[in-house]
Amino acid sequence: MLFCCIFFQGSLPSVACTDNLSCPELKHTEPVQSGAHILELQDLLQKAGFYSGKIDGSYGPRTEEGVRHFQEQQGLDANGVVGHNTWDALALLYEQVIATKKEKEGPKGVVTIKVDLNTHQLHILDDGQVFKTYPIAIGKSKTPSPVGEYKIIHKALNWGTGFGTRWMGLNVPWGIYGIHGTNKPGSIGQAASHGCFRMFNRDVEEIYPWIPMGTRVIVTGYTPDFRGFKRPLKVKSTGQDVAILQYRLQELGFQMDYADGRYGNATELAVKLFEAYHMMQVDGEADMEMLGRLNRYFPE
Structure with missing residues (x-):
């Protein structure tokens, strides 16, 4: 053989x-x-x-x-x-x-992916500096893309029907989301997906070898207002509302970890610090009173 x-x-x-x-x-x-x-x-x-x-x-x-x-x-x-x-x-x-x-050489330093939902763009960062920018399609209003900070945990060629020639999966805790190609190139630049980030096949093929497993993916853009949140949050909670809570705490200097949609020990500590600063009951749970107090910092 x-x-x-x-x-x-x-x-x-x-x-x-x-x-x-x-x-x-x-x-x-x-x-x-x-x-x-x-x-x-x-x-x-x-x-x-x-x-x-x-x-x-x-x-x-x-x-x-x-x-x-x-x-x-x-x-x-x-x-x-x-x-x-x-x-x-x-x-x-x-x-x-x-x-x-044979194509253009890729980034030389630490690679980070930054997705801007407002501009429908994906940026490849090389040691924190923009290396190249690509147009993308993002989630529709009924199936929005996840805001937060995630990692690439899966890579595949021709992963399935409708996902184009390349797939890079994210560790979003409440669903299957990824960066992938498309058989609908006309959707690029639009809010047209079920939450994933679509790229032209030629673009996703170009970046695919640049992206190692574990690459950080930062998704920014629209952030839901806390008045629309209907549940208290605590350790082991997951979801988009947790990621938004983490982002808000980051902006105020309390949250030091990633806004990954997972309510873990770091988020619990950040909530405790916020509660102590505002002389509230310090229990590490983001109840509706705490979310309401936090919301005052971010008026419409």
């Missing part, structure tokens, strides 16, 4: 078919495996957005995690072991990376 291995040639690995002995099985072991094959593996996975650790030639837990993400996306057994089938899939991945390499 023949399958593909990866060998360095300049700054990108090249692919050559060889016999089984030339491509060893790679996996996380004790002691940790190391060598040129793992350097090549890490380099390729990083360029494709599946690995964000150091390229050090050691097959540690982060490399194993990157392999698992790649295997899952390819429909392989996500066991973190690079065997025959994974080497073959990596050869195809290499061809995709080479094709992307």
Whole structure:
């Protein structure tokens, strides 16, 4: 049986078919495996957005995690072991990376995605500075896009009907949302989706290899008024209302964590600080009295 291995040639690995002995099985072991094959593996996975650790030639837990993400996306057994089938899939991945390499070089520093719902734009930030901007479609009024701060937790090619050629899923706690391509390019620039962020296929294909797993995604824009919130919030609450609470507390200097829509210990502490500052009962719960007091800082 023949399958593909990866060998360095300049700054990108090249692919050559060889016999089984030339491509060893790679996996996380004790002691940790190391060598040129793992350097090549890490380099390729990083360029494709599946690995964000150091390229050090050691097959540690982060490399194993990157392999698992790649295997899952390819429909392989996500066991973190690079065997025959994974080497073959990596050869195809290499061809995709080479094709992307011919396009404009991507960001060099830490990548962040910022989505502005008011302008229908997605910005790629490189070390905090705007690197490139793309038009997008956002959620309709009945199915709004989530405001908050999230992370990329899933990547896939041709993920499903209607999602275009690339999918990057977010860790929004109350639904499935992502950045993806579209088979309806006329919707770009409009409020037309079920909450996801649609891009032209050519645009999402360009940014896809720049975005490693765990990339921060900041979504800003319209913020619902607290007068429309109908429930008290507390630890373990999730939802858009929690994210807006977190944003408001951030603006006032109380919330120090992400506005990720999850009411955890950091949000509870921020609410306690707000309550103490206003001489209210300090219980860490955002009841309607507390939300009403907070709302006074943000008049219509």
